[in-house]
Amino acid sequence: MSETFEPVIVGFLCNWCSYRAADLAGTARIHYAPNMRPIRVMCSARVEPQFVLKALREGADGVLIAGCHPGECHYVEGNVKALRRYVLLKRMLRQFGIEEERVQLVWAAASEGTVLAEAVDRMTEQIRALGPLRWYDSVVVPASGSLIGDDGRESAATRTRTAKEK
């Protein structure tokens, strides 16, 4: 283990804008923090809240969702759908005590390699300042049984438990 904490960020990049922005950043040799591990999706609207929860549960310190600018979506308005979901997800994450900076949504057009690179740099610094999330240790383990199943969805056990509590 190195002295300084290196955050691990999972980045969901849409195929048409932000993944191409990341490609462009590389091609232009724009250097940015190597802490973001990219996953390509066709559209930011494909990013299910469960993906974000899964990543945080499995040890990521932050999640970046990147899409096309509103109005420039390859699928007309998938990014707007992503935004709506993001707002709801953030409300839930707030209740879990997850800091705002850990999950971010950014717009990066295919021509905006610098925008994406700067977003990754900024986010890495913010999360480095926050420290590791260790969500598994703090949330998942203390609860009896897993809150979130292996597939990232609510497990049957949890569902019955919450039902009983009600």
Added chain:
Amino acid sequence: MSEERVGVYVCHCGSNIAGTVAVDEVARWIGSQPNVVVARDYKFMCSSLGQELIEQDIKEQKLSRVVVAACSPHMHEKTFRSACQRAGLNPFLFEMANIRELDSWATDDKEAATQKAKAMVKAAVERVVHHQPLELIPVNINPNTLVVGGGVAGITAALELAEAGYHVYLVERESSIGGHMAQLDKTFPTLDCSACILTPKMVDVAQHPNITLLSYSEVEAVDGYLGNFTITVRKKARHVIEEKCTGCGICTEKCPKRVIDEVFEAGLGYRKAIYRLFPQAVPKYPVIDMQNCIYFQRGKCKACQIFCPTGAIDFDQQDELIKFEVGNIILATGYDPFDARRISQYGYGRLANVFTSLEFERLVNAAGPTGGKIVLRDGVTQPQSVAIIHCVGSRDRNYNEYCSRVCCMYSLKFAHLVHERLPGAEVYNFYIDVRASGKRYEEFYHRILSEGTHFIRGRAAEVTDAARLPGEEGKLIVQAEDTLTGRQRRVPVDMVILSIGLEARHDAKEVAQKFGLGCDFNGFFIERHPKLDPVTTMTEGILIAGACQGPMDIPETVAQGAAAAARVAGLISRGTVWMEPVRAHINPDLCSGCRICNTMCPYNAIVFHADKGISEVITALCQGCGACVAACPSAAITGAHFTDQQIMSQIDGMLWDVKPQAKAEVAS
């Protein structure tokens, strides 16, 4: 653990990857991971030798999955998919890890880059074991094409396709084709008469057996997908029976109602209530303007009907809905000129002798309202001095940041025309830069310079009629900072021409919605690739040509029209095209019929079967965005090649070194 046998190939890409990522270490490590039976690193995986390596392993090692860690999938995914296919492996059982653009090129921290590469390769392995063999989807292409917009772009595209032997439906909103080009007087830099070069093409359109011209019509609805669109067009009532009309023009002559022509003459001239857009209009049939027709407003008159020698006037004619099928659609909807009223300090609409460039085009046009005489708003006085203000509404953060690309050149043309028609008149060009970047454009600029036009480098701050200095009385004064001399200038002139820029059509967003494509911030349609694919869009089967894509001049517009037609002709001649199978599918057993996905789909590709209470994806309409997959509360929708399982496994792989389990193992 799955039974799949995965081969992993880590590319050096010369030193592009190997210079930063310890590729041998990545390959060695991944070779020890579950499911991986072969792991190699190689200088250039995309070379024929690299590809043969994969093919050989697939056959000899009985690989059922392949991962290549190299460059961006946008670069070489196709290459390696083909290699898999050649060796008998379904090409979708392949996954690429982009450790060049997204890793080695983006950092010089070797340790971190290697760690990130391991995560990306591990994620690809975890993902690829869940891949399913997929087949490309065949789509038959209907050989008919719809061209929307009858400007020079649409005319070119329609003629190219018709000449190639394919049928074209050309839909034009106005009563005649021709577009903005028909309004122009001369074209730069050759000073050809615009109408002289355009009207023969318009006539060709009207006479071509392969073109169905639907003028005074608008596309009402678009259904379907590449190769199989159903189009509904509203043919607005002209109140003139086209089959009977000979285009003699007696109706227009006899019509007692005179109206200001806001469209073609830009408000400078008059037309009748029954009129043709301009004398050379194609088709030649007139149209009745119901808002101004005395009969439609007051129930009396019918002069046109009384005098029509063929009985072609039909006051009861109704709009007609026409349905037809096409395989491809070319949008050539053009631009709107910038509304100069928005810049109040230039006084357009308030100061009589401030003209827009489009008005000036009509003024200098021999077929225009003044017969080509350059006169002030009073209709008689010839100006002794003219100021031309460039970049009105362009290159201005308050309006449009972009350059409209044609204004410099037409401003130079105006300067020339003023010199030609009014010898002795002074012409002042207020410019920021003169952008003369086309073939023989710079030479044209030099020619205008030598004709004695004054060029003042500076954006005009104001146009006013408030005289302050002697000699300014009764004049318009253009105030600007001459940035070359660093002085404020006040130039009194008789006439001001505002070189207005080009904007996206006011209804571009609605059109984009109707045809299922995207608009950029300025409202221009987004092309598939700004450099390499300027005439196709992200929506298969929908192409764009001309100024609806961005400001451009006539040669570029024509080139785009022809390019779009060539693209379409290529698809038609292939007959069948193959589409990526990245599509959504609804499991009918899991679907609860909640219909959340119905509204999610931007392409209306999901239909609800009320009888069965479930939704279904029409595969051919689906573009594979996955919005419905993410939204489905019953997890009934699967997005092929981007399934929940595939992405979840990829997340697992990405976090292999920080996973709670991994940490526990380290601790124990």
